[in-house]
Amino acid sequence: MSLKKNEAPPGKMSLGDIYFILFRHKWKILFFSASGILAALTLLLCKPPLYESKAELDILYVVQGRSFNPNGEDPNTTVSPNGPGYGIILTELKILQSLDVIMDAVQTVGAEKILAKVGGGNNTNAAAGLIAKNLIVDSTPGNSVIDVTLQHPDPEMVQSILGEIIACYFKKHTQVHLGSVMSSDYSAQETNRLYKDLAQTKEELKNAKNTAGVFSIDEANKSYEEQLSQIRTRLFAAEAELVERKEVLKQISNIPSSDAPATNGSVATISPDKIQEYRNLCTRLDLLRKKEQELLMQYTDQSVPVKDVREQILANETLKQKLEAEEPRLAGLGVPSGQADGSAINLADNQAQISMLESKVNILNSQLSQVQSNAARIDESKATITELEERQHRQEAELEYFLRNLEQARLDGMLGAGKAPNIGIIQYPSSPVKQWPKKLKKKAAILAVGGIGFGLALAFLIELFLDRSLKRPVEIELKLGLPMFISIPDFSQKNHSSRAVIQNVPLLTDGTGKGASQNVAMVPWNRQNPLYRFWEGLRDRLIIHFEVKNVTHNPKLVAVTSCDRGAGVSSVAAGLAASLSETGDGNVLLVDMNTEGGAAQQFYKGKLGCSVDDVLESEARKGALIQKNLYIATQPMESSDKLPSVPAKHLMGLIPKLKASDYDYIIFDMPAVTQTSMTPRMARLMDMVLLVIESEKTNQEVAKKVVSLLAESKANVTTVLNKTRSYIPPKLYRENLNDV
Numbered sequence: 080m081s082l083k084k085n086e087a088p089p090g091k092m093s094l095g096d097i098y099f100i101l102f103r104h105k106w107k108i109l110f111f112s113a114s115g116i117l118a119a120l121t122l123l124l125c126k127p128p129l130y131e132s133k134a135e136l137d138i139l140y141v142v143q144g145r146s147f148n149p150n151g152e153d154p155n156t157t158v159s160p161n162g163p164g165y166g167i168i169l170t171e172l173k174i175l176q177s178l179d180v181i182m183d184a185v186q187t188v189g190a191e192k193i194l195a196k197v198g199g200g201n202n203t204n205a206a207a208g209l210i211a212k213n214l215i216v217d218s219t220p221g222n223s224v225i226d227v228t229l230q231h232p233d234p235e236m237v238q239s240i241l242g243e244i245i246a247c248y249f250k251k252h253t254q255v256h257l258g259s260v261m262s263s264d265y266s267a268q269e270t271n272r273l274y275k276d277l278a279q280t281k282e283e284l285k286n287a288k289n290t291a292g293v294f295s296i297d298e299a300n301k302s303y304e305e306q307l308s309q310i311r312t313r314l315f316a317a318e319a320e321l322v323e324r325k326e327v328l329k330q331i332s333n334i335p336s337s338d339a340p341a342t343n344g345s346v347a348t349i350s351p352d353k354i355q356e357y358r359n360l361c362t363r364l365d366l367l368r369k370k371e372q373e374l375l376m377q378y379t380d381q382s383v384p385v386k387d388v389r390e391q392i393l394a395n396e397t398l399k400q401k402l403e404a405e406e407p408r409l410a411g412l413g414v415p416s417g418q419a420d421g422s423a424i425n426l427a428d429n430q431a432q433i434s435m436l437e438s439k440v441n442i443l444n445s446q447l448s449q450v451q452s453n454a455a456r457i458d459e460s461k462a463t464i465t466e467l468e469e470r471q472h473r474q475e476a477e478l479e480y481f482l483r484n485l486e487q488a489r490l491d492g493m494l495g496a497g498k499a500p501n502i503g504i505i506q507y508p509s510s511p512v513k514q515w516p517k518k519l520k521k522k523a524a525i526l527a528v529g530g531i532g533f534g535l536a537l538a539f540l541i542e543l544f545l546d547r548s549l550k551r552p553v554e555i556e557l558k559l560g561l562p563m564f565i566s567i568p569d570f571s572q573k574n575h576s577s578r579a580v581i582q583n584v585p586l587l588t589d590g591t592g593k594g595a596s597q598n599v600a601m602v603p604w605n606r607q608n609p610l611y612r613f614w615e616g617l618r619d620r621l622i623i624h625f626e627v628k629n630v631t632h633n634p635k636l637v638a639v640t641s642c643d644r645g646a647g648v649s650s651v652a653a654g655l656a657a658s659l660s661e662t663g664d665g666n667v668l669l670v671d672m673n674t675e676g677g678a679a680q681q682f683y684k685g686k687l688g689c690s691v692d693d694v695l696e697s698e699a700r701k702g703a704l705i706q707k708n709l710y711i712a713t714q715p716m717e718s719s720d721k722l723p724s725v726p727a728k729h730l731m732g733l734i735p736k737l738k739a740s741d742y743d744y745i746i747f748d749m750p751a752v753t754q755t756s757m758t759p760r761m762a763r764l765m766d767m768v769l770l771v772i773e774s775e776k777t778n779q780e781v782a783k784k785v786v787s788l789l790a791e792s793k794a795n796v797t798t799v800l801n802k803t804r805s806y807i808p809p810k811l812y813r814e815n816l817n818d819v
Contacts, residue, residue, distance in 0.1 A: 094812065095553070095807075095812055098807045098811065098812045099542075099550075099551065099806060099807060100538050100539055100542045101535075101538065102806035102807050102808075103538075103542070103550075103806045104534075104537070104538035104541065104542070105806075107534055107537055107538055107541075108531075108534035108535055108537075108538055109534070110534065111530045111531070111533045111534030111537065112530050112531040112534050113530070114530050115526050115527045115528070115529055115530015115531055115533070115534075116526075116527045116530060118526045118527075118530065119523035119524065119526040119527040120523075122519070122522060122523050122526065123515060123519070123520075123523050126515070126516075126519050127232075128513045128514055128515045129213065129230035129231060129232055129513075129514060129515070129516055130230065130231055130232065130233070130234040130237050130511035130512065130513060130514070131228060131229070131230045131237070131511065131512050131513075131514040132228070132229050132231075132237045132238045132241045132508045132509050132510070132511050132512075133226065133227065133228050133506065133508070133509045134226075134227045134228075134241055134242075134245060134504070134506055134507060134508045134509070135224055135225070135226055135227070135504070135505035135506040136224070136225045136227065136245070136502055136503070136504060136505065137223055137224050137225075137502070137503040137504075137505050138167070138168060138171055138223045138224075138225065138501070138502055139223070139501050139502065139503055168218050168223065168225065170255075171225060171252070172216050172217075172218060172225065174248060174251050174252055174255060175214075175216045175225070175227065175244070175248050176211070176214060176216055177251065178207065178211070179251060180244060180247045180248050180251050181207045181210050181211055181214070181244065181247075182203065182207050183247040183250070183251075184210065184240060184243040184244045184246075184247050185203050185206045185207050185210065186203070187243050187247070188236070188239065188240055188243050189201075190202060190203045190205070190206035192236055193206040193209060193210065193231075193233075193236065193240065194206050194209065195233060195236075196231075196232040196233040196236075197209060197232060209231075210229070210231075210240065210244070213229060213230040213231060213516065214227075214228075214229050214244070215227075215228040215229075215230075215517065216228075224505060227241065227244070227245065229241040229244070229508075230514065230516055231511075234511040237511045238508045238509070238510065238511060239508075241508040242507070242508045245504070245508070249502065252502065266481045266484040266485045267485065269477075269481045270478060270481045270482060270485065273474055273477055273478040273481065274478065276474055277471065277474040277475060277478060280467060280470050280471045280474060281471060283467055284464065284467040284468060284471060287463050287464050287467060288464060299457050300454070300457060303450055303453060303454040303457065306450045307447065307450050307451065307454070310443055310446050310447045310450060311447065313443055314440065314443040314444065314447065317436055317439045317440050317443060318440055320436055321433060321436040321437060321440060324432050324433045324436060325433060353402065353405075353406060353409065354409070356402065357399070357402050357409045360395055360398055360399045360402065361399070363395055364392060364395050364396065364399065367388055367391050367392045367395065368392065370388055371385065371388045371389065371392065374388060546775075547778050547779050547780060548774075548775050548776055548777055548778055548779065549772055549774065549775075549777050549778075549779050549782060549800070550774050550775050550803075550804075551774075551800075551803070552566045552800055552803070554779070555772065555798050555800060558779050558782075558783070559779075559782055559783065559786055559798070560786075561770070561786060561796060561797060561798050562797050562798070563797065563798045563799070563800060564617055564620040564621065564624075564769070564797050564798065564799055565613060565616050565617045565620060565799055565800075566799075566800045566803050567610065567613045567647075567651075567799065567800065567801045567802065567803065568613075568802075568803055568804070568805070569774065569801075569802035569803060569804050570609055570610065571802075610650070610654060611654070611658075613654070614651075614654030614655055614657060614658040615658050617651070617654070617655055617658070617769075617799065618655060618658040618659050618662070621637065621655070621659075621767065621769075622662070624767070624797070625766070625767075630766055633741075633742070633743050634668070634737065634738065634740060634741075634742040634743055634744055634745045635743070635744050635745070635766045635767070636734075636737070636738070636745050636747070636764065636765045636766050636767075637655070637744060637745070637746050637747065637765060637766060637767045637768075637769065638747040638749045638758070638761060638762060638765040638767070638768045638769070639651050639652040639655065639746065639747065639748055639749060639768075639769045639771060640749040640750070640751060640752055640758045640762075640768065640769070640770060640771070641751050641752070641770065641771040641772070641773070641777075642751060642752060642770070642772065642773075642777045642778075642781050642782050642785045643751050643773075643776075643777065643781065644751050645773065645776070646751070646771045646772065646773035646776070646777065646801055646802075647771055647773065647801040647802065648673075648748060648749070648751070648771050649671070649673065649748050650801075651769065651771050651799055651801065652669060652746050652747070652748040653669060653748070655746055655769075656668075656669040656744070656746040659743070659744045659746070666741065666742045666743055667742065667743060667744045667745075667746065668737075668740075668742045668744070668745045668746070669746045669748065670745060670746065670747050670748065671748045672747055672748055672749050672750060672757070672761075673748060673749075673750055734764055747761065747765070749761065752770075752785045752788055752789065754788070759788045759789060759791070759792050759794075760792070762789050762792045762794035762796075763792040763793055763794055765794060765795070766795065767795055767797065768789060768794045768795060768796045768797075769797060769798070769799055770785065770786070770789070770796055770797070770798045770799070771798075771799045771801050772798055772799070772800050772801065773801050773802050774800055774801065774802050774803040774804065775802075775804065776802075
């Protein structure tokens with residue numbers, strides 16, 4: 080099932096729900112809202128305003144002094160308050176609000192002047208407490224500007240007090256970040272001493288470097304490391320090549336010449352012709368590969384010359400593999416690359432190369448020893464040179480520190496007391512202006528908003544938790560799961576336009592147009608009554624329901640009941656019966672089953688009344704006719720305090736006779752549904768049970784139990800919501816289809 084517009088899902092509030100709660104409890108909300116606003120205004124009127132002066136400071140940067148003798152670093156650090164440095168602004172806020180700054184200002188201004196408008200006296204602690212209470216400092220994150228506000232009851236003192244606070248803040252700022260400034264005489268003495276010590280250290284460092292033969296220990300060590308690395312690399316390469324040459328010489332020495340007889344070893348068993356043939360193949364392959372490389376520089380891979388050479392290489396490779404397969408020992412007799420000119424392996428050349436490599440290795444070893452010796456000498460001097468360099472850096476840092484102190488003393492003398500070069504005054508303390516304290520305005524705002532909030536909270540608390548009654552048509556379907564035929568407005572409310580009409584027009588007539596009784600409020604079928612059109616609407620819904628359900632038999636039994644007394648069951652039953660009697664030529668019988676007779680009983684006891692037994696007789700029925708096609712009968716009861724069991728059984732026996740009668744509709748005005756009433760038993764015999772629910776009175780839990788009892792009787796139940804009240808202005812939100 081799709082949700083309609085402005086209809087909330089189950090368990091959630093819709094716009095109509097919110098409007099209903101707000102307008103239903105509008106007087107509660109307005110009362111508590113007005114009370115909160117009135118309390119806020121009373122608080123502001125009872126507390127006289129203070130006089131306020133404002134100033135703005137711009138923290139350009141913060142100079143933080145660090146430890147004496149900072150080991151070569153700048154003794155002061157400049158930090159920007161913007162961005163990540165917002166913690167610096169917080170520190171400045173704390174300094175401004177510190178008791179030291181406030182007490183210094185009190186001592187300067189005088190406690191008796193500060194307390195003159197608040198009882199007088201010269202208590203410095205009381206004066207400091209008054210200033211601390213009304214001093215407000217604030218800053219926006221990411222902004223270097225500090226807003227300083229002071230409130231005081233004396234308009235002549237607030238501006239001067241704030242100015243003195245700012246002057247004391249400048250002094251405290253310098254003490255916190257830079258510490259106490261040394262005297263210029265002491266700084267000058269230390270500066271001269273450090274100049275002499277620094278000159279001596281530089282001379283000692285120069286002599287130590289000359290002795291070591293270096294200008295910089297780090298540069299010398301780096302140079303020697305590079306030399307050692309290069310020498311070791313060359314030495315390793317020479318030693319590797321020497322070993323390779325010796326191995327080649329060893330292999331050449333073991334290979335017999337082509338014309339020398341093989342006299343020993345495994346080569347002696349190989350035929351000299353095969354050895355020569357194998358060597359020729361190796362030489363030829365070497366020549367062919369070189370030729371291939373030369374051709375590739377001129378031709379492509381698919382050219383004819385390149386293909387011919389590759390075919391020759393393949394043929395010679397095949398012969399070589401065949402010889403190696405026949406005699407595997409020939410594989411160790413191949414001709415090295417570079418010997419394709421047919422010359423024999425040069426034994427003397429290899430021996431010469433070996434001799435050169437051995438000399439190279441000896442020279443490299445000598446160089447390595449020399450460099451290592453020089454590096455060792457540097458290491459011996461490194462400790463002395465490093466200590467002298469550190470001493471020089473330390474003395475230079477100390478000298479810089481005292482030079483800065485001398486410069487700071489000079490600047491302080493130029494600026495004078497109560498000034499800071501890194502703090503700018505954007506706005507000096509302004510002229511006093513009347514203003515309520517922020518704390519007082521905050522309390523007043525809390526009272527006003529609290530009153531409004533309490534009114535709203537109370538309205539929602541009552542509607543959602545305390546008041547469990549059914550009030551609106553939408554609640555019938557959502558909470559009871561039953562269809563609703565019609566919603567009848569409450570015309571008795573004071574502000575309803577039809578209230579005067581319904582009070583002045585008689586609700587029951589005797590056919591002459593005169594009122595039958597002044598107290599007959601249960602049978603309102605007078606056409607001038609505003610409820611008449613609702614009885615017609617209920618009649619039409621009932622007839623359409625029977626037509627849709629294909630209920631064609633006569634008479635049709637309709638019971639009207641409720642969850643509790645006073646819901647308007649008799650009015651609904653009488654109005655429905657009256658409107659049904661005006662349709663066609665059929666007859667309608669209204670049976671009153673209530674234990675309390677009320678106004679209808681008085682009328683029934685008159686000339687128009689008769690019993691249920693009598694109304695079944697044609698002659699007696701004439702006495703029950705009160706208007707065309709409408710008859711009324713009462714079921715007598717024993718007492719209004721206890722339920723009548725015997726008459727109920729008697730009526731159960733009359734039901735078959737009633738069903739066999741010639742009435743078209745029989746309307747039963749039934750008592751409220753309880754665990755002991757006859758209504759649940761009678762409901763299963765009815766074609767329709769109309770459950771009248773009184774808006775804002777019928778408890779939803781009770782209604783659910785009533786629905787459960789009727790469901791056990793398998794009754795066909797639908798609802799009528801009676802005495803509904805509309806709180807929401809139709810122009811704002813319309814949830815009912817009523818045109819009243």
